[in-house]
Amino acid sequence: MVPISYYLVLSGILFGCGVVGFLIKRNIISIFMSIELMLNGVNLSFVAFAAQWHALSGQVFVFLVMVVAAAEAAVGLAIIIAVYRNRETLNVDQVNLLKL
Amino acid sequence: MNPGGESMQTLPLGVDYIRFLPEIVLSIFGMIVMVLDPLVDEQRSQKHLGMVALLGTLTALAATLLMSQYPGSAFWNMIQVDSFSVFFHFLVIAVAALVILSSYEYMTVQRIRAGEYYGLILFGAVGMALMSSAVELVLIFIALEISSISTYILAGFRRREAISSESSIKYFLLGSFATAFFLYGVALMFGATGSTSIWQISQVLHSRVPLLAYVATAFMFVGLGFKVASAPFHVWTPDVYEGAPAPIVGLMSTGPKAAVFAVLLRIFFQANAPGRFWLIWVSAALSMTLGNVAALVQTNIKRLLAYSSIAHAGYLLIAFAVPQTAIADTGISSAMFYTVAYAAMNVGAFAVVSHLAGAGEHRVELEDYAGLGRRSPLLAATLTIFLLSLIGIPMTGGFFAKFYVFSAALKANLVVLTIIGVINSAIGAYYYLRVIVLMYMREPREETALPRVPIGVGITLAITAITTICLGLFPGRVVNYSLRSAHELVHPEMSATDIRRPSVIR
Amino acid sequence: MTPVATPFFFYLLSGLALLGGILVITRKNAVHSALALILTLLALAGLYLMLYAPFVAGVQIILYAGGIMVLFLFVIMLVSIEKSQREDQFNKQWIGGLVGAVALGALFVRVFVRSKALHDLTGMPMAQLPEQSNTQEIAVYLYGNYMLAFEIASLLLLVAIIGAVVMAKKRI
Numbered sequence: 001m002v003p004i005s006y007y008l009v010l011s012g013i014l015f016g017c018g019v020v021g022f023l024i025k026r027n028i029i030s031i032f033m034s035i036e037l038m039l040n041g042v043n044l045s046f047v048a049f050a051a052q053w054h055a056l057s058g059q060v061f062v063f064l065v066m067v068v069a070a071a072e073a074a075v076g077l078a079i080i081i082a083v084y085r086n087r088e089t090l091n092v093d094q095v096n097l098l099k100l
Numbered sequence: 101m102n103p104g105g106e107s108m109q110t111l112p113l114g115v116d117y118i119r120f121l122p123e124i125v126l127s128i129f130g131m132i133v134m135v136l137d138p139l140v141d142e143q144r145s146q147k148h149l150g151m152v153a154l155l156g157t158l159t160a161l162a163a164t165l166l167m168s169q170y171p172g173s174a175f176w177n178m179i180q181v182d183s184f185s186v187f188f189h190f191l192v193i194a195v196a197a198l199v200i201l202s203s204y205e206y207m208t209v210q211r212i213r214a215g216e217y218y219g220l221i222l223f224g225a226v227g228m229a230l231m232s233s234a235v236e237l238v239l240i241f242i243a244l245e246i247s248s249i250s251t252y253i254l255a256g257f258r259r260r261e262a263i264s265s266e267s268s269i270k271y272f273l274l275g276s277f278a279t280a281f282f283l284y285g286v287a288l289m290f291g292a293t294g295s296t297s298i299w300q301i302s303q304v305l306h307s308r309v310p311l312l313a314y315v316a317t318a319f320m321f322v323g324l325g326f327k328v329a330s331a332p333f334h335v336w337t338p339d340v341y342e343g344a345p346a347p348i349v350g351l352m353s354t355g356p357k358a359a360v361f362a363v364l365l366r367i368f369f370q371a372n373a374p375g376r377f378w379l380i381w382v383s384a385a386l387s388m389t390l391g392n393v394a395a396l397v398q399t400n401i402k403r404l405l406a407y408s409s410i411a412h413a414g415y416l417l418i419a420f421a422v423p424q425t426a427i428a429d430t431g432i433s434s435a436m437f438y439t440v441a442y443a444a445m446n447v448g449a450f451a452v453v454s455h456l457a458g459a460g461e462h463r464v465e466l467e468d469y470a471g472l473g474r475r476s477p478l479l480a481a482t483l484t485i486f487l488l489s490l491i492g493i494p495m496t497g498g499f500f501a502k503f504y505v506f507s508a509a510l511k512a513n514l515v516v517l518t519i520i521g522v523i524n525s526a527i528g529a530y531y532y533l534r535v536i537v538l539m540y541m542r543e544p545r546e547e548t549a550l551p552r553v554p555i556g557v558g559i560t561l562a563i564t565a566i567t568t569i570c571l572g573l574f575p576g577r578v579v580n581y582s583l584r585s586a587h588e589l590v591h592p593e594m595s596a597t598d599i600r601r602p603s604v605i606r
Numbered sequence: 607m608t609p610v611a612t613p614f615f616f617y618l619l620s621g622l623a624l625l626g627g628i629l630v631i632t633r634k635n636a637v638h639s640a641l642a643l644i645l646t647l648l649a650l651a652g653l654y655l656m657l658y659a660p661f662v663a664g665v666q667i668i669l670y671a672g673g674i675m676v677l678f679l680f681v682i683m684l685v686s687i688e689k690s691q692r693e694d695q696f697n698k699q700w701i702g703g704l705v706g707a708v709a710l711g712a713l714f715v716r717v718f719v720r721s722k723a724l725h726d727l728t729g730m731p732m733a734q735l736p737e738q739s740n741t742q743e744i745a746v747y748l749y750g751n752y753m754l755a756f757e758i759a760s761l762l763l764l765v766a767i768i769g770a771v772v773m774a775k776k777r778i
Binding site: 110112120123127131134174175176178179214216219220223224226230236238239242243245246249250252253256257259265268311312315 | 713717750751752753754755758759761762764765766768769771772773777
């Protein structure tokens with residue numbers, strides 16, 4: 001049996017990968033994918049904690065988080081298209097104001 | 101299964117819906133606006149849809165009055181109606197109403213024709229209102245997302261300007277980043293306590309505080325700190341405020357901020373999240389200093405007000421550093437008073453900015469305000485009231501806001517933080533006064549006649565200016581109300597009609 | 607309960623998830639990143655199965671890997687990727703990013719390994735949540751205690767639809 005803390009470490013690493021990607025990437029879509037990676041790290045820890053506490057509510061939260069992620073994806077990709085139309089580029093350094 | 105021994109409740113009661121009525125009213129009116137949008141004439145649709153949206157906010161205010169008669173929890177402890185949530189309901193819905201009023205003419209001038217604008221303001225208000233009454237971290241998260249996604253879109257509404265969609269993408273990316281942090285904090289809190297309900301978290305943390313809870317608090321604070329634009333999570337603020345439509349900046353610098361501060365108050369003081377002192381201390385000190393120093397060199401009024409809003413988030417955060425003892429009440433109530441005073445003056449200031457900006461928002465440089473005192477004495481006088489209030493001159497709401505926060509901090513022996521705050525207020529006075537000097541002492545750059553103040557902006561300015569002055573002259577009622585809600589927040593068991601029904605499944 | 611949660615599967619799936627995660631942030635081509643992200647999502651679905659969450663695993667595949675990622679790929683195809691591929695992919699913050707990541711990782715490992723609450727709990731066997739009735743029980747939660755959250759999520763989706771339409775419109 002694998003202890004819960006292994007799952008948590010994995011979720012932490014995935015979240016960390018997302019943070020790194022967010023900080024170092026320059027393509028807006030890649031940055032957005034890094035955010036999805038972070039959310040998945042969170043979801044894994046929700047499921048792991050649900051197993052730890054014998055509480056199904058943790059799995060319900062994952063479901064709700066996925067709904068939120070879907071909403072975010074729809075809006076975010078529409079905004080990306082709007083930016084692309086204005087600037088013809090998705091590179092944050094050329095999208096002038098975006099000094100992330 | 102049922103600790104109270106009551107019969108199992110599988111459907112919500114009628115009273116549950118009353119406790120949720122303002123949100124229901126706002127959503128229904130939002131949907132009406134969306135349905136009417138394609139039906140009405142394009143040229144005149146603005147006015148009519150704006151009217152419907154305004155009617156929606158007024159109805160929601162009435163619904164809040166009704167809701168306040170039925171305190172208690174609803175939907176199986178998902179939301180809690182107490183004077184605290186009623187207070188913030190009034191605040192955010194009033195802010196939404198004022199922003200709708202001040203957007204009427206703005207939309208025509210900018211040639212934006214979209215009923216979605218008003219719909220999204222109403223839906224955003226649903227999220228903000230729900231944030232103040234939700235007592236379940238997951239529900240808070242969803243409400244936060246509703247308000248955030250609406251504001252991401254609203255920030256990008258000036259589609260003719262590239263700067264606006266850039267503002268939208270920047271707000272979106274950093275906002276989602278912050279959301280992920282908040283969510284991770286929620287997950288860790290769930291792991292540390294086995295629950296996401298504020299009540300149960302507070303009970304568990306009362307007996308023992310696991311290490312995980314500290315990390316959870318830190319992560320939630322990072323996420324929410326982004327949303328209130330406190331340093332070091334403030335980098336997005338000036339750029340986003342510069343690009344977004346001016347009335348929307350008035351909305352997002354007050355409404356969602358107030359709601360997030362309400363969430364922070366619930367997490368810190370009701371759920372007893374541990375280890376807040378140094379988090380708050382550092383963030384407050386940094387926000388005040390960075391905000392004020394950076395504002396000194398700004399030449400764009402929107403950027404100046406953005407940095408000033410960072411600084412004000414810092415002053416407000418001072419109140420969060422008070423310890424969880426008998427004096428917690430004063431800290432909480434001073435924070436609540438600050439949000440109201442700040443909302444009044446900031447919505448007013450941005451109404452002036454949006455009126456003067458003109459088509460394409462080209463007149464937002466400080467130079468454009470030179471000689472305003474001669475060109476339009478009344479407008480200049482109103483803006484002066486707001487700026488004086490932002491400084492914290494006596495007789496304005498801003499004075500008492502700062503006064504209460506600093507006195508609460510002194511009571512809690514936060515001497516260093518208070519000194520930093522006072523020094524920063526002095527620095528801050530410089531750049532606000534610079535605007536006032538520009539308006540009255542300088543010759544106008546151009547002699548073109550100013551457009552007449554339209555009625556919507558006029559009403560907004562009248563309401564916000566009167567509120568600012570009233571808060572400065574008679575702060576007593578708001579203070580008493582906020583003290584009472586603070587007391588209810590810290591001692592929930594004492595509120596009179598608190599009926600907490602058992603869960604369906606447990 | 608059959609012992610599906612063997613260490614072998616755990617290491618295999620978490621290795622795949624990590625590989626995908628690292629590929630997402632290192633690949634130059636956005637399409638490759640998206641495919642790597644799909645790999646991570648599928649591996650996570652497997653891990654959810656091991657944690658007795660079959661419903662969540664199913665939703666993960668249908669909604670995340672199937673829905674959201676298709677949306678991503680669709681948008682990547684819509685904007686021209688040839689041009690953005692030739693541009694520099696990483697900004698100058700990568701040192702700061704790495705330092706931050708290492709600090710974050712150290713914090714996680716320290717907290718998860720040292721945390722008292724977890725030590726107490728990881729000693730006990732992991733919950734044997736009933737798998738057969740998992741979906742039913744989640745439904746009871748969703749339409750019971752979490753009814754409000756579930757219903758208000760529909761408003762969130764409405765806002766998202768309106769927002770997507772507004773932003774993607776050519777002119778307003």
